[in-house]
Amino acid sequence: MKIDLTNKTAIVTGSTAGIGFAIAKGLAEAGATVVVNGRTGSPVEKAVAALIAAVPGARVRGFAADVGTAEGCEALLNAEPSADILVNNVGIYGPQDFFEIPDSEWSRFFEVNIMSGVRLSRAYLPGMQEKAWGRVVFVSSESGLNIPADMIHYGFTKTGNLAISRGLAKRVAGTGVTVNAVLPGPTLTEGVEEMLREGAEKAGQTIAEAGTAFVKNERSTSIIQRMATVDEVANLVVYVCSPQASATTGAALRVDGGVLDTIA
CATH class of the missing domain: 1.10.10 (Arc Repressor Mutant, subunit A)
Known part of the structure; x- marks a missing residue:
């Protein structure tokens, strides 16, 4: 199978390192023009340079904005007013006992892990519908179903990703746009x-x-x-963004190494 995303523009949030960077690299290798995003300029510049070095002929540009805020999402939208592919990858995590998590941390996790995807999907989906083609992917987690006792605030946001992606897939039904969630372990x-x-x-x-x-x-x-390696996760995301995945939508796709002990 040869995935060809030539002439498609992909925005990957939180893509200066880790899974996000691997996704950006995979999309660039498939021919997409990739917009790298991170909170600050230096990591974004380094990631763009690394992608260009790793993928000969890659079309990559970067934009620094904290998409965990409404202002950051608006800044990204102003700089990149349209996209064919949106990968809502940005996320924060960290163990903390439930009884020690203040309201401010619940709000911070909600804004970064959930509202970034809500705001950007709301902004970019109408343009995808007009073109009758588009891909939106929420990077959730097996923790969205297998809620960790030491990261309840994280697990709840990843469950939220699943609900939003499923609902959005129904909302844009029949338009040629797919919305899916990918669950790394x-x-x-x-x-x-x-x-x-x-x-x-x-x-x-x-x-x-x-x-x-x-x-x-x-x-x-x-x-x-x-x-898993970051490339193993990215491979599934790149496929979901491809023309070949046109019948896959509203799905929660697992790349969790089999951690979730269920066949459905």
């Missing part, structure tokens, strides 16, 4: 590597070994018994 991003580093050093393990130990201890239902 434990993935070896730069952020996760940093989280694992101290424990790995104490145990005399590599980061990969520490990641595997984490999966076996904390996500014992995993079938692959290791963390």
Whole structure:
């Protein structure tokens, strides 16, 4: 299967590193013009340069804006008024006990993980409908179904992504635009590597070994018994954005390594 996204413009939020960067790279490799987004200028510039170096002939540009705010979303829309593909990837996470999470943290997680996708989808979907072609992808998580006891505020936002993507798919039914959610499981991003580093050093393990130990201890239902790579997650997202995925919409697509212990 050859995925060709030539002449398509893709916006990937939170794409300076991790899963977002891998998605941007995969879309660029498929021929899309990719807009890299991050909160500040320097990481965006570095990501754009890295993509151009990694993908010969890539058409990539960047825009720095905090899309976890209404003002940031408006700034991005002013700079990039139309898109064929929108990947709502930006997200924050972190363990915290429920009884110690203040209202401000609930609001912050809601604004970044949910409202960024709501605002940008609301802005870009009408243009996609006019062209009778478009792709919107929400990067959710297996945590949206398997709510972690130590990250309830994170899990609830990822459940929200599932509800919004399903409802939006119905709202734009029959227009040629698809809306889907992708659910990664434990993935070896730069952020996760940093989280694992101290424990790995104490145990005399590599980061990969520490990641595997984490999966076996904390996500014992995993079938692959290791963390996924960012490219493994990105591959599914790129497919969902492709013309070949035209009959896939309103779906919650798992790339969780089998962590969710259900066949449906």
